[in-house]
Amino acid sequence: MVRGFFYALNLMAAELNEKAQILDQAGIQRAVTRIAHEIVERNKGTNDLVLIGLRSRGVDLARRIAQELKIIDGADIPVGTLDVTLYRDDLGRVGLQPVVRKTDIPFPINERRVVLVDDVLYTGRTIRAALDSLIDLGRPRLIQLAVLVDRGHRELPIRADYVGKNVPTSRQEQVQVLLTEEDGVDGVLIVKG
Amino acid sequence: MGLARKDLLRMQDLTADEIRLILDTAESMKQVAGRDIKKVPALRGKTLINLFYEASTRTRTSFEIAGKWLSADVINVSTSSSSVAKGESLKDTGLTLQAMHPDIVVLRHPASGAAEFLAKQLAASVINAGDGAHEHPSQALLDLFTIREKKGRLEGLKAAIVGDIAHSRVARSNIHGMRKVGMEVRVAGPRTMLPCFIDRLGVEVFTDLERAIADVDIIMMLRLQLERQQAGLFPSLREYSRLFGLTLPRLKGAKSDVLIMHPGPINRGVEIAPEVADGPYSLILNQVENGVAVRMALLYLLAGAPQAG
Numbered sequence: 001m002v003r004g005f006f007y008a009l010n011l012m013a014a015e016l017n018e019k020a021q022i023l024d025q026a027g028i029q030r031a032v033t034r035i036a037h038e039i040v041e042r043n044k045g046t047n048d049l050v051l052i053g054l055r056s057r058g059v060d061l062a063r064r065i066a067q068e069l070k071i072i073d074g075a076d077i078p079v080g081t082l083d084v085t086l087y088r089d090d091l092g093r094v095g096l097q098p099v100v101r102k103t104d105i106p107f108p109i110n111e112r113r114v115v116l117v118d119d120v121l122y123t124g125r126t127i128r129a130a131l132d133s134l135i136d137l138g139r140p141r142l143i144q145l146a147v148l149v150d151r152g153h154r155e156l157p158i159r160a161d162y163v164g165k166n167v168p169t170s171r172q173e174q175v176q177v178l179l180t181e182e183d184g185v186d187g188v189l190i191v192k193g
Numbered sequence: 194m195g196l197a198r199k200d201l202l203r204m205q206d207l208t209a210d211e212i213r214l215i216l217d218t219a220e221s222m223k224q225v226a227g228r229d230i231k232k233v234p235a236l237r238g239k240t241l242i243n244l245f246y247e248a249s250t251r252t253r254t255s256f257e258i259a260g261k262w263l264s265a266d267v268i269n270v271s272t273s274s275s276s277v278a279k280g281e282s283l284k285d286t287g288l289t290l291q292a293m294h295p296d297i298v299v300l301r302h303p304a305s306g307a308a309e310f311l312a313k314q315l316a317a318s319v320i321n322a323g324d325g326a327h328e329h330p331s332q333a334l335l336d337l338f339t340i341r342e343k344k345g346r347l348e349g350l351k352a353a354i355v356g357d358i359a360h361s362r363v364a365r366s367n368i369h370g371m372r373k374v375g376m377e378v379r380v381a382g383p384r385t386m387l388p389c390f391i392d393r394l395g396v397e398v399f400t401d402l403e404r405a406i407a408d409v410d411i412i413m414m415l416r417l418q419l420e421r422q423q424a425g426l427f428p429s430l431r432e433y434s435r436l437f438g439l440t441l442p443r444l445k446g447a448k449s450d451v452l453i454m455h456p457g458p459i460n461r462g463v464e465i466a467p468e469v470a471d472g473p474y475s476l477i478l479n480q481v482e483n484g485v486a487v488r489m490a491l492l493y494l495l496a497g498a499p500q501a502g
Contacts, residue, residue, distance in 0.1 A: 083221065086233040086263075086493075096195025097497030099214070100221040100490075136230045 022167055025186035028148065028179075031164030032061065035146050036068030038162050043113055046073045048141065050109060052080040054118040054130055055101055060181040061148055062117040080105030082116075087129035109138040115162075119177040121147040124158035149188055151175050196494035200312040200319040203328040204369035212374055216338050218490035219483070225262060226486055236265035236496055239296040243269045244286070245322070246277065246302045251457055251481055252322050252331070256299045259488035265296075265496075283307060287314045297495060300324070318495040326360050332456055333366035335487040337374065339480050340411055343452055348375035353405045354396075355437060356415030356464055357386040357426075363456045364415060368394050381405035382437060385426040402437050406447045413454045414439050414465050430463060440466040452476055 023031065043049060046069055053062030059081045066077045081104040091097065116130055127145060134143060146162035151169040165188070169175060172193040178185050196211060207215075225233055241260040243253050253269065260267040270290070272278060277286060283302065290298065297318045300308050305325030312319040323329040341347050352371055358364045358380045371378045372395050380391060381399040392398055399405035406412050417433065427433045439453070453465075453475045461467045470477060 086225070086235040091235055092239070092497050095497070096197055097494050098195070100218050100493065102221045102224055104224075132234070136232070137228065 021187055021189050023149075023165060023188035028164070028186050028188065031148060032064045033068050035162045035164060036065050036072055039065070039115060039144075039146070040069065040072055042144070042161070046075045046077055048112050049075075049115065050078045050080065050107060050112045051115050051117055052082050052105060052109075052130075052134070054116065054126065055081060055083045057119040057177055057179050057182060058082075058117045060179045061119060061146075062115075063181075065115075065117060065146065078107045080107065080109075082130055082133060084126060084129040084133050087133045089125060089129065103133070103137075105137060109134065109140045111139070111141050114140040114143045115146050116143060117146045119148050119179075120175050121145070121150045121158075121160050121163075122153055122175075124154045124156040127158050128156050148177060149175055195497060199495075200308070200321075201330055201491060201495060202308050202312060202319065202321045204330045204333050204366040204373070205328070207330070207370070207373065209373045209375075212334070212337065212370060215334055215487070215490050215494065216341060218494060219334075219338050219487040222489035222493070223483065223486035225489070226482075231262050232264060233262065234264045235493055236260070236263040236296075239265040239496055240294065241265045241267045241297045241299065241492065242290055242295045242317075243267065243299045243322075244290065244301070245270070246272045246283075246300075246307075247323065249301055249322070251484060252301065252329075255481070255484040256320075256322065256331075256488050256492075259485050259492055260297075262485070263489055263492055265492065268295075283311060284314055287311045291315050291317065297492060320491060320495065323362055325362065326365070327362050328366045328369075329362040329456075330366050330370075331484070331488055331491060332363050333370040334491070335480055335484045336363075336367055336413070336454060336456070337370055338487050339454065339476050339483050340452065342479075342483065343476065344410065347371075349377075350411065351377040351379070351409040352411040352413060353379040353381055353399070353409045354413045354415065355381045355402060355405065355439070357418060358382050358391060358415070359386050359388045360418050361415045364413075365394075367413065368396055372396075379405050379409065383427055383433070402439075403443060403446050406439075406443070406451070408448060409451065410448065411452045411454060412439065412447065413456075414459075416456065416458060417460055417464050419460070434463050438462075438464055438466060439469050441468055441472075444469060450474070454480060457481065 051062040051066055053059030062079045066079050069077050083101045083103045085098050085100045144161040147160045148164040150160055150163045150166050174191045176189045178187045180186050243256055245253055257267050295317045299320045299322045300311055301322040302324050305327035307324045308321035354364050368378050378396040380396050455477050459465055459470055
């Protein structure tokens with residue numbers, strides 16, 4: 001009986017932990033479609049456009065946006081992968097070095113319109129690293145930023161051009177983006193820290 | 194996941210997982226080397242000292258380039274132009290350098306165990322770039338990287354290491370490294386150059402070159418260290434070359450897709466014939482190229498390591 005009590009307690013704790021699902025599969029799909037339309041509208045077409053996703057869920061989102069762009073405009077938009085680990089501003093500050101993975105951008109970005117894609121925009125530090133990294137790879141005509149979720153709490157003067165959903169959060173909370181490609185299911189959750 | 198050690202002293206210490214982490218990181222680093230702007234800010238503000246008590250072209254240059262591409266400040270100290278020439282001991286040189294707060298010291302020294310000795314004296318990370326006849330771990334790691342790049346795997350491959358095994362730190366580091374990642378290793382050379390009990394490292398021993406290379410995937414020729422050969426271990430260079438030199442006719446007895454490696458510098462016409470060294474299966478220059486990527490990976494991974502003191 002005591003065991004049953006603790007089991008129930010655990011369940012309650014788990015329910016409290018998982019605060020809310022803020023986007024389901026259909027919600028993510030609608031956000032991706034809308035972002036694709038906004039990209040076409042803002043850039044007056046898809047000429048010179050390339051998408052660069054930040055590892056790892058940003059890459060999946062970039063591929064999905066590219067599919068939508070193909071439907072809207074008929075063009076195949078190249079998608080690249082950016083790993084910003086070597087450009088992070090917290091290297092060597094705490095603990096072991098994070099694993100460095102590959103950057104894979106098999107096309108020149110000089111004079112192209114680059115749309116950076118990430119899942120969550122938070123402090124803005126990852127995007128700062130991505131911008132520095134991109135500029136070492138070439139000189140794009142312009143760089144825009146698309147994110148699925150903007151959760152606020154910026155520490156740098158950075159904003160997104162395309163936002164799937166604005167979600168006010170507290171710093172104690174975590175935003176989890178789940179995508180079928182990585183996690184087997186689509187959804188965005190807010191979890192209490 | 195990371196490399197949780199202050200120093201890299203010997204392959205013998207590394208686990209298979211650590212080796213894999215280093216090789217995977219090196220793959221990402223190699224991609225940086227292919228860019229127009231070959232520089233990333235990962236080690237900005239870190240200082241790397243190359244302390245070399247022996248001559249070296251590729252190892253020293255390779256560590257220097259690796260450090261610079263990662264934005265570290267690199268200082269080279271060679272013994273002929275430093276206080277070592279005035280008789281300063283390794284300990285005192287080390288402590289002097291320590292007072293200038295380097296983050297990583299790369300040491301090459303003629304005495305086995307020198308790197309371990311220095312590592313105990315310094316708060317900085319120490320990388321062994323060759324200590325006497327003991328180990329040369331970054332060479333073994335770049336060899337493994339090159340093999341994996343060409344063959345797509347390491348496990349189950351068979352390698353023959355040929356030459357002066359007794360004096361070779363490259364051989365020792367490679368034997369440890371290859372065994373850990375599941376490769377089969379053979380050594381071959383004149384009996385005077387095979388250390389006693391070498392079979393205890395888990396290798397097969399051959400004294401006949403042709404039999405040793407018959408069915409292996411990799412042939413690794415070692416440099417005949419002419420500067421260490423006053424002891425009369427073989428009657429003449431010509432005889433050594435005739436019995437243990439890798440020539441085209443000899444290579445006919447090996448697998449058709451065998452890979453030829455050599456840590457360099459090569460003695461053309463002694464341990465390896467020019468047409469083999471420059472031939473299609475020779476990876477000698479790939480090894481040099483990959484050396485930079487592997488050393489970038491080592492510097493990056495050790496820079497986040499827990500510092501002593």
